[in-house]
Amino acid sequence: MGAGGARLCSAQAPWVFATKTTNPAMPCAELGCRGLERRLKESSGYRGLGFGAQKSLLEIPSSRRLSISTKMNVRQRSQRARSIGRLAHVQTSGHLEEQTPRTLLKNILLTAPESSIVMPESVVKPVPTPQVVQSSKQESSRGSLELQLPELEPPTTLALGLLAPGRRKRRLRLSVFQQGIDQGLPLSQEPHGNASASFLTSSLNLTFATPLQPQSVQRPGLARRPPTRRAVDVGAFLQDLQDTSLALASPGNSLRTPAATLPTDTVLEDTQPFSQPLVGHSPSVYHSLPYLFHTEAKDAEKAVSHRTQSNGPRLQNHSPGKPAQLLPTKAKKVDALAMSFTNTSSAISGEDEVEPSQDVVSEEAEEMMEESLNMGEVKDTTGTQGSVRTEKSERHAEMTEAFEAKEPEGSSGDKDISASPELASSTTEFLQTRQLQFPKSAPPPSTAILSSEDLEPLPTRLPPRARTLGPRPRQDPYKTGLSHYAKLFSFYARMPMEKKALEMVEKCLDKYFQHLCDDLEVFASHAGRKTVRPEDLELLMHRQGLVNDQVSLHVLVERHLPLEYRQLLIPCAFSGNSVFPAQ
């Protein structure tokens, strides 16, 4: 990297000096100027202060791009870059030797021909730097792509679902498949949500990969899992579809089978609206779908599957078109589960609004969901070895909306309620970033609970599933949640595991989560409070060693969380202020 960077530096040096002396906005394209200015700024030694500011500035647009118009970002970025560049002009001399991977990549992108930009992964791959580099690279390349963005909007959103090459490829296939099935579905929001959940880098990679979808998906070099797994996913997906069509009238005996079939039912219903009597309900489903994905801007494929599993008995008529459900037991995406966790609550609340006739049922289900969520979240706190973040407060806001709207029955105290959303978010991003073995238990408990709650006899052909289960004690969903975590553990272990080993893992997880929650409770009472607040979680993470003098919580939040959560936790991350390095 150093040699290449030096070479690039020297190659660009005359250009840099030329532009430095002249008007920055003059000779090159806007992107080039911006990149140059950025480079100048970086090389001029602002790295200490300005780097972070610029990074945040750059990261903000890249992630905001997903949600806000790109043109505004371009304008803002250009403004910021120019303002920074003007400052950088003063000190640009003699600092060009300081090449960072970020600047190197930027140079590559600036000087590379247009065609090469389309293959971002080849550029990203050789750089083993952290996401900062990639995000910065994204920034520079994004400028060139921004022109294309309006045209590519629909496929971009789909590509955004790709996210990280290894894991997201699976999702891309699904989303591609789903899109192929029904174009009009608000499924595009799903990859949108996925993208925001993923790293900033991957989002840009996806946009690049959009035109080369079939190619990029097949990249073996980027696969972090053996390709067989992905194949199974798609195959299983198709298989589930077929099974669903066959099993439409069959009453589900177990929890899993009906849950698995239910989502496929809805998917089929979506694809063939005229063949089912549930046509009338499909709009409600669509309505709930956007609501679901809108509230949880995360990879909701698996999550939705789990969610809908739990929602299934209740929302049989109203939850079609959640394709992710098809793979509840497949590729257990932790983040998906996490999302499902939160999605459920929002989905439930959303769907309740949609279906007032089932208010009672939904309220019950929601209460149960909240309980399960609380339980799961209680467990999640412990699971957040790497990701117990204070973003939970933000999740808390979301969750409490859903929760309080339905007046949850006595969940296990304030601690759980306030801790649970935090846990959810932290777990989500934690699982995203590290292959941890503490997945969320929310989906299984909620599934169990809702299935047990399986309310009124839904008129359509959906089989009455959880009737056989009956009301479950609170302990049971807890156990199912733990078993779900254990399954995730075995998934990430990439090798077969004995049942006894899984049981031990469950036991350990149980103790760990309980211990963690006791700690949180004690911390809260130590500060004279009855509610667990983000400060308690920060203290917990400090004790765990994740947050220390070198690594603060904000750093972790910035590293692992999507911008939507970051801006809730770190108010200034998204304030739109231009931070100038203090002289």
Add this chain to the structure above:
Amino acid sequence: MEEDKAAEEQQRFSYRQRLKAAVHYNVGCLCEEVASDKEIQFSKQTIAAISELTFRQCENFAKDLEMFARHAKRSTINTEDVKLLARRSNSLLKYITEKNEELTQFNSEQRAKKKKKLEEENKKPVEPAEAGAAGRDSSTV
């Protein structure tokens, strides 16, 4: 400047070493006690390992205590912080709580005695009867 820093470093290092030596000595004494008690021998490496472990754990405790105090928005480390630190081990927590109660009791008793003494001294020159009354009052207190 650099020389001062180096000297300071050296000083801190030597101070640390002295502390470690003190800990090591105490650990050695305790181990000898236990050895004579259980009739089992402790090797030198064991004692060294235990003392090093104790030293590092003390550092951790100190950091945790400071964090706890800051979490409770205090600038002084309290017995509450210590109890929070020791909550992991039940017996230790009980022991600490008992000692804490003893101490508070002892302190209150001390305070009462001091009060009594002061009152007696004040009232003595004024009126002996009042001193007697004060003495009765303090005794009831």
